Amino acid sequence: xxxxxxxxxxxxxxxxxxxxxxxxxxxxxxxxxxxxxxxxxxxxxxxxxxxxxxxxxxxxxxxxxxxxxxxxxxxxxxxxxxxxxxxxxxxxxxxxxxxxxxxxxxxxxxxxxxxxxxxxxxxxxxxxxxxxxxxxxxxxxxxxxxxxxxxxxxxxxxxxxxxxxxxxxxxxxxxxxxxxxxxxxxxxxxxxxxxxxxxxxxxxxxxxxxxxxxxxxxxxxxxxxxxxxxxx
Numbered sequence: 001x002x003x004x005x006x007x008x009x010x011x012x013x014x015x016x017x018x019x020x021x022x023x024x025x026x027x028x029x030x031x032x033x034x035x036x037x038x039x040x041x042x043x044x045x046x047x048x049x050x051x052x053x054x055x056x057x058x059x060x061x062x063x064x065x066x067x068x069x070x071x072x073x074x075x076x077x078x079x080x081x082x083x084x085x086x087x088x089x090x091x092x093x094x095x096x097x098x099x100x101x102x103x104x105x106x107x108x109x110x111x112x113x114x115x116x117x118x119x120x121x122x123x124x125x126x127x128x129x130x131x132x133x134x135x136x137x138x139x140x141x142x143x144x145x146x147x148x149x150x151x152x153x154x155x156x157x158x159x160x161x162x163x164x165x166x167x168x169x170x171x172x173x174x175x176x177x178x179x180x181x182x183x184x185x186x187x188x189x190x191x192x193x194x195x196x197x198x199x200x201x202x203x204x205x206x207x208x209x210x211x212x213x214x215x216x217x218x219x220x221x222x223x224x225x226x227x228x229x230x231x232x
Contacts, residue, residue: 163203170184
């Protein structure tokens, strides 16, 4: 690693935090942890880590509330977040992803899997910025500023998660091209991402909702994947 990766764990289970910290430190990471959402958010604002691991069920605020605060904070909006949950429930996973999580892992953890997913999040967070000449993308009423990580629809700002932003940018850049789910995973999450096709579908559903009247831009190609609508 060219730079030592920093990781923050927010979980009320101190024994679990200590175990995770010890395991991740073996990989060369600098790890800190705290036990509730208030302390966790304060730690994030003091020093932004490279990856955040946080429990879904936290003491005031909840994991969902903390994640919403993170995504609304300019300095934290792009922070890679993995939600750790006591529930291996598809509905909880969907809610976490829609709420802005980049990954989701249910307890009990298989430690090599957790380490692999953390490494994947770090690789994705270190991706280089796009070239200056391609910094602005236009499709219909949508304007995407890749450098400022901003979206406007008919002149109005729209807040997207990092994954939703990358999905939209990939579709616009590949104007007219049909992307299957595996290719979208590579584009939006990175080739090393350990996710399922359902993950992309969840993010696409959320993206369409946020696009509002411009949702027609994201077209489903039945049995294949997605593309930017030819009407753009």
